[in-house]
Structures are given as structure tokens and as C-alpha cells.
Amino acid sequence: MVRTKTLDDDLGAKINALKTSHIFRGLASGEIKELALSAASVRYPKGSYLFNDGDSAEFFYLAQEGLIKLHKESYSGKSVTFIIASLGDTLNASALSIKKHFLSAQAITDAKVLRIPQKAYWAFVSKHPTIAIEILSLTAQGLDTEYNRIVDLIGEEVELRVVHSLLALANKFGPNLMLKREELANYAGTTTETAIRVLSKLRKKGIINSAGRGAIAISNLANLQNYKR
Amino acid sequence: MVRTKTLDDDLGAKINALKTSHIFRGLASGEIKELALSAASVRYPKGSYLFNDGDSAEFFYLAQEGLIKLHKESYSGKSVTFIIASLGDTLNASALSIKKHFLSAQAITDAKVLRIPQKAYWAFVSKHPTIAIEILSLTAQGLDTEYNRIVDLIGEEVELRVVHSLLALANKFGPNLMLKREELANYAGTTTETAIRVLSKLRKKGIINSAGRGAIAISNLANLQNYKR
DNA sequence: CGTCTAATTGAGATGTGTCAAGCGGTGTGG
DNA sequence: CCACACCGCTTGACACATCTCAATTAGACG
Numbered sequence: 001m002v003r004t005k006t007l008d009d010d011l012g013a014k015i016n017a018l019k020t021s022h023i024f025r026g027l028a029s030g031e032i033k034e035l036a037l038s039a040a041s042v043r044y045p046k047g048s049y050l051f052n053d054g055d056s057a058e059f060f061y062l063a064q065e066g067l068i069k070l071h072k073e074s075y076s077g078k079s080v081t082f083i084i085a086s087l088g089d090t091l092n093a094s095a096l097s098i099k100k101h102f103l104s105a106q107a108i109t110d111a112k113v114l115r116i117p118q119k120a121y122w123a124f125v126s127k128h129p130t131i132a133i134e135i136l137s138l139t140a141q142g143l144d145t146e147y148n149r150i151v152d153l154i155g156e157e158v159e160l161r162v163v164h165s166l167l168a169l170a171n172k173f174g175p176n177l178m179l180k181r182e183e184l185a186n187y188a189g190t191t192t193e194t195a196i197r198v199l200s201k202l203r204k205k206g207i208i209n210s211a212g213r214g215a216i217a218i219s220n221l222a223n224l225q226n227y228k229r
Numbered sequence: 230m231v232r233t234k235t236l237d238d239d240l241g242a243k244i245n246a247l248k249t250s251h252i253f254r255g256l257a258s259g260e261i262k263e264l265a266l267s268a269a270s271v272r273y274p275k276g277s278y279l280f281n282d283g284d285s286a287e288f289f290y291l292a293q294e295g296l297i298k299l300h301k302e303s304y305s306g307k308s309v310t311f312i313i314a315s316l317g318d319t320l321n322a323s324a325l326s327i328k329k330h331f332l333s334a335q336a337i338t339d340a341k342v343l344r345i346p347q348k349a350y351w352a353f354v355s356k357h358p359t360i361a362i363e364i365l366s367l368t369a370q371g372l373d374t375e376y377n378r379i380v381d382l383i384g385e386e387v388e389l390r391v392v393h394s395l396l397a398l399a400n401k402f403g404p405n406l407m408l409k410r411e412e413l414a415n416y417a418g419t420t421t422e423t424a425i426r427v428l429s430k431l432r433k434k435g436i437i438n439s440a441g442r443g444a445i446a447i448s449n450l451a452n453l454q455n456y457k458r
Numbered sequence: 459c460g461t462c463t464a465a466t467t468g469a470g471a472t473g474t475g476t477c478a479a480g481c482g483g484t485g486t487g488g
Numbered sequence: 489c490c491a492c493a494c495c496g497c498t499t500g501a502c503a504c505a506t507c508t509c510a511a512t513t514a515g516a517c518g
Contacts, residue, residue, distance in 0.1 A: 074384020094369035102373040129358035136365045140323035144331040146375040154418040155303020189383040
């Protein structure tokens, strides 16, 4: 029966998708299957929002395709990007115990995610305490990252912050970043103009190439790593 | 036998101390006892360090008396305070899965803590999955706090940041803060001088009183909460 | 009473945001 | 297929918030 077959394929795809996440790595396919059964694959067009800061968290999200920006706006309207999520990244793993999203999620390219109702997610984690530890580990790492970002924000000048942002992004996405200058600026916590000025300086030093609109190519990673002024 | 008696008292005190933490609230005394058995009560004089950023995390710490500052220094030597811990606060709960401390802990008054070897802490948490969830909840809250701090740092001016810092501290310690101007400044992510200038302004508006050295008294909390300029 | 640390205020330097203008590539509609 | 419009990128000039440096005052403590 054709219909059954496609459904099975679908389930298999979901199981594989779940396995791309660190937090489910330790489990056997059989175990994951239970969770996959309540998962839905959903597409979001570029620019659209998956959820907003402050919304009640109804689903657990796992990125499958595209880039999703996790960000938040200040009272005065300035947007800060915390995470750019891609394949295998959870968008709100720690929302387990928290009722509200504390960031907004916006697709910056066309994107696809796996979406699981909180209740099913919670039940699954309760049944597999190992996963709770994985989530904790992930959340703690995130906390460490933010501590470092704050230290940077307070103690270092913008130039270095932009460099650090580039390094963090390159570490995750490789040396060819498909990001607008504005995205980089939001990530580094500065303005587009200032980010561009830093990039111009880096270009003159041969550390990056202008790779056209919406792209930044790091050509000399080593020099970026021990960058001084 | 006197010796046994004092030991028992000691154990009882440790059990009670553990109960002051949110993460152990759900457990019965009998269950906590196991953990208390491997706990040691340790004193640290004002100014001394419990551990340093980057050290391997050998113990789990719970604050019992005094104030302990969790902070980190930037490469350029600027110190940022993240948390001021007091009775019942864990200093490194999420270090469960992390091998290294990611903040430094320094006593800002004479302090007393409960100290538990990582191994015992880990074993206990493994045995009580509920606690892992509590720790996760705590860590996630911490993450939310830091997200908000970053948004503040990037989007708002110092004046407002100092006000927010005062509110956060007052929320935890009450309107009479026993902190030096310098501590407040580190917490708000600014310099001592700038913090003082903001405080002077607030004093002129009747929102705070100068309560002498090492103290800040908030006299009008309501006005502080809806503070504008 | 003297010393030491914290608090306070001033004046100046400067990094970074803001505003404004121009350029260039890309896509779209006539 | 060309032309026009839009959007992202880039650079310049200027304003200003905040840091830095310096000097003074006040309070605590021996």
C-alpha cells in the first residue's frame, strides 16, 4: 500500500532528523521513534517568525534546513542576535521547564524545522533522564557563551567584538559566511556601519575578501585568530 | 557520647543547609542525608577566592553565609560581576556536566559554604532525575537573565542599566544594599565614577539615600521601577 | 589624631553611534 | 532586453555618551 510506505518513509526521515541533534545522539532508533511519532515537519519562508519572545512555548523546535536567527529586541528597539541555528540545532531545548520563549525565532533563509508539542517532549524527557542531562549540558554551554559575550561587550572594543563574532560564526559555518553585514552587526552588538568599517579594515589587511552581497569570505583564518588592532 | 552527638548535629545542619537550595527542595530529609554525608562546611575570609574561572570543577558549592561574587575578567582586565550569591544559592550547579568553572567565585564578606565533591554530587543527581530538571530550570533562568542583560548592554544607556541593576539587587537583597559603589559598577557593567554619577542623580531625585560607606539605601522603590531619565 | 580606603566631582579625551550621501549589483516590469 | 527601482554596501562628517585621569572630600578604624 503506497500510502503506508510514504508514511513510513516520513517517520524514518523524522527519526533521522532527530538524530542530528546532540541531545538525542545517545538513543537507539527504536527509542527515538516514539518521539518522532508526535513530530511534524514544518516549513517557514524567509523572514517569517516561528515564535516570539514572550510567547508561551507550545512546541519544541529542531532546525532541519536553512538558517534561523534567535534574537531579542531591546526596549528602545535595537535587535540583538544570540544564535544562528542550522541543521541539528535545537531552538528552545531548555524551554522544557520554562513556560515562555525568551527569544524570538525568525527564518533568515527559507527553513524547515521539526516541531514537537511540549507535552510529548516533556513526557519523553521524563522517560529518558539521560536526555535531561544532555539538555542541561547544552544550556550550560549556552550560558558560558553568553558570559563570554558579556565580558566582551563590557571589556573590549567593538573591533575585537566583531572579530570574535566572525570567529564564532566561522567555527560553526566555515569560512564562507552567507550573512548580510546587518546580521553580523546584530550578532556582534553594534551598528551596520561600524561592522562595515571593521570589515573594511580586515579586507585591507587581507584577512577577508568581499564576496559580494550577503556574503563574507574569510581568507586568512589564522590572522583573524590572533588579531590585534 | 558527646562526639557522636555533635556529629549528628553537624549532619542535621548540613541537611538543613542543603534544603535552603531550590534544587533540593523537593526531597525528603532522608534522601538529602546521603548527599549531606559527603558535604563539608568551609569558611572563606572576605576577599578570598573559592575558585577561579578556568579551574577544573572539583566541588559543587552552596552558599550558606555571607556574600560571594561570581565574576569574570576580560582580556583587558575589566571585571564583570554576574551574580552575587547568598544563603541558598548554588555557585556552580550546572557544572555537573562541565569540567571547568566558567566564572570566578570570590567572598565579598566573610563567607561560609557547603562543599560537595563533584563525584558525590553527580552520583546523587543521577539517582534523582527530578533534581536534574531543577538544575536545568535554574540554568535556563540564568540564561534568560543573561540574555536580558545583553539586550540592556547593547540597547540601553548606562543610566538605565544602573537602575536595572539596582532593581535586580533590591529584588534579591531588599532596599538596603550592602555594596560598594565599585561592586555596583561591576555588576552594571560600567565604571565606578559613572555609577556614582547616576547615584548622585538618583539621590537628587529622592530615590536613594547615601547610607554611608559600602551601602546604598533605596528610599523610593516605586520611582525607581518606573524610572525615566 | 593620622592614615587609608571609599566616595565624589570636574575636565578632557575618544570610541562609537547617528545622519547623510553615493555607489553598485540584482531583479522586475514594461 | 533594457531601464528603473530597490536594497545592501560603503564612506564621510559630526555629535555625544561614557571612559579616563586627576584632585578633593568624607568616613572608618586603629
